[in-house]
Amino acid sequence: MRLIAENLGGERGGETVFSNIGFALEKSEALIVTGPNGAGKSTLLRVVAGLLPAAGGKVLVEGGGEAFPTVASASHYLGHLNAMKTALSVEENLGFWRAFQGEPALSVEEALEKVALGGLGHLPLGYLSTGQRRRASIAKLLVSRRPVWLLDEPTAGLDKASEERFAGLMRGHLQDGGIVVAATHLPLGIEGAKALQMAVGL
């Protein structure tokens, strides 16, 4: 499994945010994207996921097999928003994404245990704090199997213990042959990760 980006360019509202960005990630490799606000980290992740059209270049996966032929089908995307409904319980939210996304991995209860939300699954998401909602959203990565994790500020709102637990989850994913692309300001605690430094107006 390889994730390859060649000469990627991205634009927002007609303005070029970045251009000529390329990387190639083998399995078990991580890429940490850093840079100041407005450097285009989120745009890069959305272009890689295929949620924004690339202004130039292309992204592809190799060796994904039948289950993961395209980048979109091989990727989890964790954006700034949690993609969970406040009116539904945590279990209902996760259960929905597990059924909808296919390739089921951990059960909802196991995933909640992994993010230390065990016993809170019956509560509506609206009753949880910001950090707990983020952890519930992270549990979404665990209920369906995807080799590529695209993470945009994944640890925003998390406390120290949760950050470490999340680093452990990412290491586990990498050990299982996964690929992580994360945009962040904070160190994520993954050893040996590649780094991509973005600058404003590159």
Add this chain to the structure above:
Amino acid sequence: MWSLFLRDIRLSIRAGGGALIGVIFFLAVIVTIPFGVGPDLNLLSRIGPAILWIAALLACLLGLDRLFQADREDGSLDLLVLNSDRHILALTVLMKCLAHWTGSVLPLVVAAPLLGLFMNMEPLGIGATALTLLIGTPAITFIGAAGAAVAVALPRGGLLISVLVLPLTIPVLIFGVSASYGAVANPAPFLQPFLILAALTLFLAVLGPLAAALALRHGTD
């Protein structure tokens, strides 16, 4: 795919889901009409099917702006689009439309016979109007989905959707009302306009979600 249907149904009946807004609006309009038109029972029973249809059409348009906007605001829409290799996006949209119709529009159809009594309609006319509403209102939801997808990024796009969608729903209204009249007024036919209404619903069940999926795919930012 059914998980999406179940989720949207659940959301529509939970607090803030807004499933009842359409019914309450429908009720308010129909109850007001006899006061405005006056106590002329013949006139009321003659305009009854048309009033029921117009009120149902407007009530259908009420909740449409939230169809995709709620998903966009919490980031779910990104994941729905991201999974379009597994679930064709047009089918995802179709499923959301069906859930929206079941949650918000079906109650209108159920309430229509009761409100038909307010308009002094005879039982056959009430039955025919309810049947045409049952067959015709999905078409309004399907057209509305295309409008909702175009206006998904606009914070107050509700009125814009209504204006975009209203002209396209006119054929549905015309054939719905003429089939309802056909059931009671003898020389007018019932079956022909009813079949055209059913054909419109089937046609728009394909076209609406396809157009909406296209708009959603190009509307992400």
